[in-house]
Amino acid sequence: MKKIIGIVVEYNPFHNGHLYQIKKIKEKYKDSIIIVCTSSSFTQRGNLSILNKWDKTKVSILNGVDIVIELPYVFSTQSSDIFAHNALKLLNAVHIDTLCFGSETENIDEIISCAKTQINNNEFDLKVKEYLSSGINYPTALNKALKDLNNYEIKSPNDLLALSYIKEIIKNNYNIEIFNIKRTNDYHDLLDSSNIVSSSNIRNRIINNQSIKDKVPQNVYEILKDKNINNKYFECLKYKILSEENLEKYLDVDEGLSTRIKSSINKSNSLDELIQNIKTKRYTYNKISRMLNHILCSFTKDENKDLDIEYIRILGFSNEGQKYLNEIKSNLEFPILNKYDTKKYKTLNIEKRVTDIYSYIYEDISSDEIKNKPLKF
Numbered sequence: 001m002k003k004i005i006g007i008v009v010e011y012n013p014f015h016n017g018h019l020y021q022i023k024k025i026k027e028k029y030k031d032s033i034i035i036v037c038t039s040s041s042f043t044q045r046g047n048l049s050i051l052n053k054w055d056k057t058k059v060s061i062l063n064g065v066d067i068v069i070e071l072p073y074v075f076s077t078q079s080s081d082i083f084a085h086n087a088l089k090l091l092n093a094v095h096i097d098t099l100c101f102g103s104e105t106e107n108i109d110e111i112i113s114c115a116k117t118q119i120n121n122n123e124f125d126l127k128v129k130e131y132l133s134s135g136i137n138y139p140t141a142l143n144k145a146l147k148d149l150n151n152y153e154i155k156s157p158n159d160l161l162a163l164s165y166i167k168e169i170i171k172n173n174y175n176i177e178i179f180n181i182k183r184t185n186d187y188h189d190l191l192d193s194s195n196i197v198s199s200s201n202i203r204n205r206i207i208n209n210q211s212i213k214d215k216v217p218q219n220v221y222e223i224l225k226d227k228n229i230n231n232k233y234f235e236c237l238k239y240k241i242l243s244e245e246n247l248e249k250y251l252d253v254d255e256g257l258s259t260r261i262k263s264s265i266n267k268s269n270s271l272d273e274l275i276q277n278i279k280t281k282r283y284t285y286n287k288i289s290r291m292l293n294h295i296l297c298s299f300t301k302d303e304n305k306d307l308d309i310e311y312i313r314i315l316g317f318s319n320e321g322q323k324y325l326n327e328i329k330s331n332l333e334f335p336i337l338n339k340y341d342t343k344k345y346k347t348l349n350i351e352k353r354v355t356d357i358y359s360y361i362y363e364d365i366s367s368d369e370i371k372n373k374p375l376k377f
Contacts, residue, residue, distance in 0.1 A: 003032040006096035039076035041358035046289035057316035066321030084164035104156040115166040232361040252291035311337040316375035340372040
């Protein structure tokens with residue numbers, strides 16, 4: 001029986017490690033359909049995506065993916081639990097039976113045990129609250145609580161995401177198996193020169209005019225080789241911060257942070273410097289990065305209320321992917337987005353605004369966004 005494999009991705013950019021994952025899936029499940037659910041213009045950490053959503057779709061399909069669906073901005077730039085909840089909801093809606101992800105640890109049973117502790121052990125939430133009250137950030141509090149109750153630490157970002165994915169499968173009783181592939185590289189290592197390196201390593205190489213030719217598939221290299229990844233992100237964010245009287249209406253800007261942001265902006269000369277100047281023991285680098293992205297994209301706390309999956313947006317497919325979509329289209333929990341209707345769909349209206357901002361600060365994809373025509377390869 002044909003397996004339907006789901007992967008949650010960001011592809012910022014797509015590289016040899018991602019290709020390795022796809023090849024491993026095809027080795028184990030030879031006739032599988034691979035469906036990726038991807039963030040679009042900005043990533044879960046709040047970073048700008050150097051591959052736009054259509055380039056991501058193109059290289060995904062050229063490298064073995066069958067269907068690419070979009071995780072809307074309103075979910076893709078939030079905490080790992082919200083990110084995972086909505087990505088899994090979309091993948092479950094297109095009937096995947098297996099979720100594949102990369103992890104730093106090879107023994108997935110430890111992460112499954114931690115997920116069950118979070119869901120079923122009442123002491124867990126109490127311990128997290130206790131640690132948070134001491135002034136530390138949530139990921140650290142979570143890790144300390146798991147260490148107390150499971151004698152196991154989860155510190156790396158991919159393992160934390162794996163924890164969130166597994167929790168969603170358990171909580172929602174999804175009929176989805178797990179297939180984890182151990183990462184072959186260190187996500188922190190920006191100097192690694194092997195053929196499989198992290199996305200951060202590749203972005204760093206591009207910034208420093210170093211070769212990435214042996215780090216990515218040829219079709220990705222053709223897109224990136226002449227790409228200028230300089231952008232107006234920081235200057236537009238600075239204008240937004242200076243022109244707003246109160247920033248606390250934006251998502252993730254907690255009470256009192258508005259003053260700290262405004263006092264930091266004029267002494268910062270880059271996005272990284274601004275994040276470092278705002279960062280405290282309570283707020284992680286990634287939390288601050290997401291928060292600043294929400295300010296840039298005018299994503300407010302009010303807009304975030306009661307958001308849910310409204311549609312399935314297909315960005316592209318292969319021949320096999322198109323056949324599979326035709327097989328399941330009459331049995332879907334959410335409609336496939338055929339008409340680009342920003343009045344009907346709240347999340348799409350925000351997506352349009354975010355795409356326009358991305359198009360202004362980096363690369364113009366605004367006309368392709370409105371066409372809403374899936375790519376086929």
